[in-house]
Amino acid sequence: MDGYDKYAHEPFAVTVDLAVLTLRDGALHVLLVERGQEPYAGHRALPGGFLQPDESAETAARRELAEETGLSDVSGLHLEQLRTYSEPGRDPRMRVVSVAFAALLPHAPEAHGGGDAARADWVPYGTAGPLAFDHDRILTDAHDRVGAKLEYTCLATAFCPPEFTLGELQRVYETVWGTELDRPNFRRKVLATPGFVEPVPGTARLTGGRGKPAALYRAGTATTLHPPLLRPPREGRPT
């Protein structure tokens, strides 16, 4: 920024794009809108919009999140800046620099038309088909980032309601990572990490039907996991 006073500068349009992720029926879903106009008419796209003059990217992202999900209170939701996409040709109409965010929702409010006219839908991750612009890339980056942060942070609780069972927490890991985890070992690890979860005393809940009722937990105060909860290394890759 030292060059301010010497360089001529071009104006850019600045947008935010959101990869809003949640778990529905044990599968990872992403919130997508359908484009009505060219370019990419008929294609799905990540929700987003232009930065307003008095907004930071984070503020704009949270505003868009509220508009697209219809939730009245998005202040507690985890919103994380991914990176900024600025390739010159990424929007055929004009030069657009887009700050991408990942948002994590504990439960899935029904999809609906947000503040925008475009309809928003929950789409299972991976079945979205080709998205508009470079949104496939952004969505992949979001998934990679979330998967990685599950390893060394307490981010998984952001997918859970305020009170949750360890089984639900485990399903977050399994769904995002696409792997199965050993249940006793997962319990041991989570409970041995101070501040990851704290028990809600004397409570139990039926998970849905059969089985022994599970104890309820709340998210703890810790933010990082030491040591991390590593996902099982893939076959064929060196350990």
Added chain:
Amino acid sequence: MDGYDKYAHEPFAVTVDLAVLTLRDGALHVLLVERGQEPYAGHRALPGGFLQPDESAETAARRELAEETGLSDVSGLHLEQLRTYSEPGRDPRMRVVSVAFAALLPHAPEAHGGGDAARADWVPYGTAGPLAFDHDRILTDAHDRVGAKLEYTCLATAFCPPEFTLGELQRVYETVWGTELDRPNFRRKVLATPGFVEPVPGTARLTGGRGKPAALYRAGTATTLHPPLLRPPREGRPT
């Protein structure tokens, strides 16, 4: 970006800011320029500049890196996008959205006036005094990010010349983390991680003066560390 066709949008100036880090004399240094004009005249700032119309942020960052360091070939250097800073008041003159990068240099070319008139200097990390704009925050974020990535990636070799000793590699960790590591344990860990480093056969070098000559290694093909090389947990923080 679905709102393109409905929202009026404000143009923004887009810049890149660089936290260029290297090791000099066993201490972490950062490349800073001195501002000659208001605002923040006389303060140091991170090097950077405006995005050109045909550039991505990465391209602009690498161009700025070459200009400020004077290096003829910056193509092999590690350049990593940190995040984008977009608070409305971060530049008093106008609305500027800045994409920040961290760059890692193996050796420190002498500081000099780059393509810009502003002089560039290597300044020990932590002694920079208050920087212009929100550059203190950016620099802190860069340090945090690099420190974290040392744990689970092979990023440390980006601070090293093409051939290096394990002692040099260890000093990267110690310098960035500000901790001391046990030398035999560090060796064991690095050598036990496939693809982290590979030996340069039959070579040895004197580290500078006394002591047994150390074997030389090159960076391997691996990019991630499984399991990670965790920094010792700080006292007072839960493990």
Added chain:
DNA sequence: CCTTTTATAGTCGTGATGACCATTAAAGGG
């Protein structure tokens, strides 16, 4: 009452790691 399902408890062996100690190979000083 028995099976199914899920939660919870515990065991055991292996591997990674932290804390050490020992040895080797160089430089420097008397």
Added chain:
DNA sequence: CCCTTTAATGGTCATCACGACTATAAAAGG
């Protein structure tokens, strides 16, 4: 030339984390 200093390298040992696995408890459903 010997001795000290310095740094690299090689190794031990106890502890801990973790994967694999078995067992028990508490619910629903037939």
